[in-house]
Amino acid sequence: MTLLNKTAVGTAHGKIILIGEHAVVYNMPAIALPFMATTTTVTITSIEGETFIDSDYFTGYLSETPEALDGFKTALNNVCVYLNVSAQGLHIDVESLIPPERGMGSSAAVATALVKALFNYFEADLTDKIVKRFVDTAEKVTHGNPSGIDSTIVNSLSPIYFKKDESPTSLPLDMDGFLIAADTGIKGQTKEAVGDVAKLIQSAKDQAKNQTISAVNRIGQLTFQAKDAIIDNNVPILGEIMNQTHRLLKDLTVSNRQLDTLVQSALKAGAAGAKLTGGGRGGCMIALAHSMEHAKKIASELEKAGAIQTWIHPLQAEVGEAFHE
Ligand code: MEV
Numbered sequence: 023m024t025l026l027n028k029t030a031v032g033t034a035h036g037k038i039i040l041i042g043e044h045a046v047v048y049n050m051p052a053i054a055l056p057f058m059a060t061t062t063t064v065t066i067t068s069i070e071g072e073t074f075i076d077s078d079y080f081t082g083y084l085s086e087t088p089e090a091l092d093g094f095k096t097a098l099n100n101v102c103v104y105l106n107v108s109a110q111g112l113h114i115d116v117e118s119l120i121p122p123e124r125g126m127g128s129s130a131a132v133a134t135a136l137v138k139a140l141f142n143y144f145e146a147d148l149t150d151k152i153v154k155r156f157v158d159t160a161e162k163v164t165h166g167n168p169s170g171i172d173s174t175i176v177n178s179l180s181p182i183y184f185k186k187d188e189s190p191t192s193l194p195l196d197m198d199g200f201l202i203a204a205d206t207g208i209k210g211q212t213k214e215a216v217g218d219v220a221k222l223i224q225s226a227k228d229q230a231k232n233q234t235i236s237a238v239n240r241i242g243q244l245t246f247q248a249k250d251a252i253i254d255n256n257v258p259i260l261g262e263i264m265n266q267t268h269r270l271l272k273d274l275t276v277s278n279r280q281l282d283t284l285v286q287s288a289l290k291a292g293a294a295g296a297k298l299t300g301g302g303r304g305g306c307m308i309a310l311a312h313s314m315e316h317a318k319k320i321a322s323e324l325e326k327a328g329a330i331q332t333w334i335h336p337l338q339a340e341v342g343e344a345f346h347e
């Protein structure tokens with residue numbers, strides 16, 4: 023394979039959903055933070071012949087990609103059709119620090135970085151709105167029925183208060199608290215979890231249906247209260263809201279044993295609150311601590327309880343960067 027001279031780059035970052043996952047699919051609000059400690063860079067170089075993908079997840083020709091990359095392929099093909107260019111003759115290198123399939127926005131971030139790199143490569147103008155349109159289409163292939171929160175936050179520099187089909191509002195975050203994110207090491211199942219919540223909602227059994235709808239509505243109310251707790255810098259209240267939300271997400275069947283174990287360990291270590299984050303059924307959880315020292319202790323307890331990786335994310339406006347534990 024001969025690499026030719028032309029090169030272009032696109033970037034995006036991971037995300038943490040603080041509160042509102044799953045309910046956001048049903049028009050409830052959600053709050054998400056950009057997670058700058060985890061980034062994705064896509065670099066496109068010209069080659070002769072068939073397009074070649076080089077990533078930790080898959081290395082090989084475009085025609086050989088596994089089903090898990092169907093969303094990626096959709097983004098590539100749709101951008102090339104839109105720009106009226108060939109999808110061949112590209113060497114696409116994907117460098118991602120976002121653990122894949124862990125509820126941290128990996129698929130949306132990779133698709134976003136790809137769309138940006140393609141527009142750079144073909145020297146075409148791009149707006150955030152156009153990026154989002156391509157990424158939402160790719161995410162539909164990957165996740166079935168996405169709310170659009172992932173495609174928004176992986177390309178946003180500030181925390182957002184998000185409602186489906188509405189413009190997101192930026193939510194200033196300046197709290198005396200620290201978020202710990204921990205990876206169970208188990209691939210999440212966002213598509214299945216979103217599909218199963220939809221089935222619960224459509225369930226013929228009225229009682230199950232009512233319970234599900236009231237859990238979704240309650241998560242919406244808690245998200246609204248979480249926004250106030252953030253504005254008031256009230257860490258204990260935000261923690262309690264996170265705990266209640268985790269219980270509701272359990273009712274929606276999107277937690278699992280490993281997530282529950284990590285949530286319990288964080289609470290035992292004195293966290294103000296803890297919950298799963300993202301699609302669930304694996305992936306990551308988050309916990310809230312009052313100080314950096316306390317956050318380090320919680321991270322260490324989470325690792326003892328089985329987390330394969332932890333991060334500490336300060337919630338103060340002037341710091342705003344995550345530390346890798
Ligand atoms: C996935 O990161 C968040 C979910 O709410 C799905 C979505 O909003 O697209 C589970």
